[in-house]
Amino acid sequence: MIEVAGAAHPLVAAVVVSAVLGVGAYAVAALETGIGARVAGHPLGVTASLRAPLAQAALLLARPAVVTERPDGPLWVLAPALYAALAATALSVLPLATDFAVADVRTGIVVFGSAEVLAMVAVYLHGWAPNSPLPLVGAYRFIASGCSFLLLSMFVLIAAALPAESMSFGRIMASQQEGLWNVLRQPLGLPLFAVVALGVSFFGPLDFSDGHELAGGTAAEVSGPPALAWGWARRAMLATYAIASAVVFLAGPSGPWLPGPLWLALKALAIAAALVWLRHTVGRVQIDRFVLVAWTVLLPLAFLHLAIAGVVTLA
Amino acid sequence: MTGVVVDVAFWIFAVASAWFGWRVFRTDSMVRATFSLLASFAGVGAIMVLLLVEYVGVALFFMMGVEMVVMAIYMVAFMMNPAGINPMQMLHQRRVATAVGVAVAGALAAVAVAADLPEAPLVAPADTIRALGHELMGGSMLLMQTVGVTLATTMVAAVVLSSARGRFGPADDGSRPPPLDPDEQVEAEPAQAAARGDGHGHGGHG
C-alpha cells in the first residue's frame, strides 16, 4: 500500500477537492474584482464583487468556442483539464483540517513539486495546441520562467521539511503547532514561495504566458467555455498555492477557538488577497529581467534560506 | 487498496505506457512525440508507486516533466513549427532502429521470463524513504553533498555568464560572428544559404 497517514474515501476526496477548488477559485476572482475596483478608484460593494465573477462566467458560457486553423484539438481541450487536475493533485496532499487531508502521503512535497512541474507541460500545451504564434510565444515564456522558479519552490519546501523531519505536509503543519510558525522561523520562505505561486498560476507581475501585450498569450485564441475553464483553472491553482502557503508558513488549519478549516480559509484568504493586490499594483516584469533576477538573486537567497533552516534545525 | 484494484491499475498503466510509447513513433510532430514519451514515463512512474517504490515513482514525474519540457522547447526552438502545421517525418535510420529495438525488447523479455525472481510478497517497510536515502547515499554522503553544491553552483554560474548583461556592459558588445572560411575577411557578410536539403532535420531524439 502507499504509505499514507490518512487517506480519504475516493468519493469524499472528489467532493472535497472539487468544492475547495471551486470555492477557492471563486474567492480569488471576487478578490480580483473587489481589489481591482478599489485600485481603479470606483470601489464596488461586496455584493457586486461577489456577483462579478458569476456574471463573467455566465457571459463566457453564453459565447461560442472558436477553432483555429489545424489546431491540436485533443491537447487544446486537455490542457485546462490537465492544469486543473494538477491543482487538485497538489491540493490533495495538503491538510485541510488538523486531522484531515485527502491523502497525507509521506512524499507530500515531492507530489506537490511534481504537480508544479507538470503544470509547465499543461501551460505549454495550451499555448502550442491552437497553432498560432502569439500563444506559442506565451508558452515559450512560461517555460523560461518555470525553469527559473521551480528550483526556488523545491528549496523552500525542503527547508520547511527540515524541522518537521518529514516530507509530509501534515507533519510540516504539526511541527509548527509545537514550535514557532515557519513564517518566523524561516522568514525568507514565504516571499520566495509567493514568487512561485504567482509564477505557476501566471498571475500579475509574473503573467508571462497570458500577458496583455501578447494579446492574451496562450489564451489569445480561446473564447467561450474553454476560456472559462482556463480562467477557472489558473485561479484554482492560485487558491491551491494560497492554501499551501498557509499550511507551510502559517501552520495551516491549527489555531485556537475556531474550527481548523475556518482558520485555514482565513489564512489562505489573507495570502490570496496579498497576491491579488500585487496583481493590481505591480506591472508585469519583463521575462529576461525575471530570469536574470531569479537565477542571480532569488536562487542564491533560496540556498541561504535552506542553509539557515538546516543550521537552525540542528541547533 | 485491495490486490485486485492494484492489479487492475497496474494493467491500465502498463497498457497506457506501451500505447503512448508506440505513439511516439506515429506522430508527425516533435511536441506530440515528446509529450507522448512523457505520458509513457508517467505510466511507469505510477506503476513504481504501485510497486511501493513511492519516492522514485513520484520523482520520476517531475524529473521526466522537466526533461521533456526542455526537450520539446529545444526541438521547437530549432524548428519554429507551431503546432505541427508542417507535418514532419519522425523516423530515421529505420532498419538499425528496428533491429536494436527488437533485440533489446527480446533480451528484456528473456530476463523477465528466465530470471529467478523472488516470490515472497513484499510488505511495506516501515520507512522506505529513509531506507532509500541510506541505500543511495550510505557512506558517500559528503561526496554527494559536494557534488550537489558543485552542480548547483555551476548552473548558476553558467546562467550568469550567459546573461546578456555582463558586469562591464552588454556581453556581446562589439562581437561579430566568425567567418565560415578561415581566409574570409571578418567584415564580409555571410552568404545567404540555399534551401536546406533533406539531410538536415531534427536531432537524435525520438
Add this chain to the structure above:
Amino acid sequence: MLTDLLPRLARHAPVPVCLARGLAATGVTTRLRADPDVRLVASPRQATVLVIAGAVPRAARDAVLRVHDQVPAPRGVAVVGDQSLVEWLDLGDVPVLPADDPVPGLRRLHEQLLAGAGGSPSRGPADNPVEWSGVGPHGQGGEGMMGGKPYGRPMAMPPQEGRDGLALDRLPLVFGPFLPALPAAVQLEVGLQGDVLEEVRVVPLDLDAGVVGSSRPLSSAAGRYLAAVAELCAVAGLDALACRAARVALDPAPEALADLRRRLRRRGGLRQATDGVGRLPDGRDATDRWHRWLDLAAAAAAGEHAGHDRVDPRELGPALVGLELGHALVTLSSLRLELEDAVAAPLGAGA
C-alpha cells in the same frame, strides 16, 4: 431555470470590446478604458463587439476584416465617428456611435447579441487560400524538412548556413496593425527565434491612399499624454490602474493628476514593467519616457506646451533586434505618441 438565469447573470458582466483603432482615436479609447461597464480585451477572440474608431488607413481594410472575423460569431460591429467608415467597410447595417458617449450604444448591441441576435456574418477570405498539402518529400508543404508556405504563411527556415549546421530556424511573422500593444497604423514585421526577435522592421501603414473616418483625439493636451500612460498600464497588465489613468485623462484636474503621478511613480508599480526596457540610443528607457509623458501632462495642465519628439518607426528596428517579443511590444507601447505623430505627419495637422 438555468437557461433563464445564465443570460440574466451575463448581462451584469462588462461588455468585452475589441478596439480596432486608427490614428487619433484617443478620445474613444480613453472613454472605453475609463468606463467600468466596458472591458477592452487583448484579443478579438475574447470580445463580443468590434469597435472601429479613428482615422483608419485605407490600406488596413483587409486587416479590419480579419479582426472582424476573429471575433467569435455572433459578433457585433460598431464604428465611432461618421458614416464614411460604414460605407468603406461595407459590413452592412453598422451603427455609428457618438465619440463622446459610445457606451450605451455598445451595451445595446451586446445585449441584442446575448438575446440571440444573429450578428455580423464573416467577411474575410476563405480560411485556406493556398494549396499546400502533399508538396515536398514528406507532404509537409515545404522544402526538405521545413520552409514552404502552408495557408499562405511562410514557415520557418534557417537564416543562413551556420558554421556547424546548427543555425536556428527563423519564423517570419507580421503583427498588427491592431494588436493592442502597438501604436496605431504600425505593423511589426519580425523574424522570430523562439520568443526572441532576430530581425525587426517597424513598418508604418501606407497612407498614400488616405484615411477613412474622422479623428477624435482628446481635447486636452494633458489628456493625450495621460491616455498614452493608461494604454501602457494596460499593456503591463495593470488594467485597474489603466482605468484610473483614463479617467484622469478625461478630466485632468490638478489634484487628480498629482494623485495619479504619485501612484504611478511608486517603486513597485508600473516601473517594474518598464525599468531598463527598450533603452534607445538616446539613453532613455521606457520608464524615462512615461515619466516624461507625466511631466508633459502636468505642464500642459498648467498651460505650458513643451511638446514631445517624433520617432520614425523605420529607424527603430535595429534597436529592437535581440529583444524578447513582449519586451519589444512594451517598448513600442512606451513610444506610442512619438510613433503615432511621426506616422500621421504626412496627413498634416488635420489628423
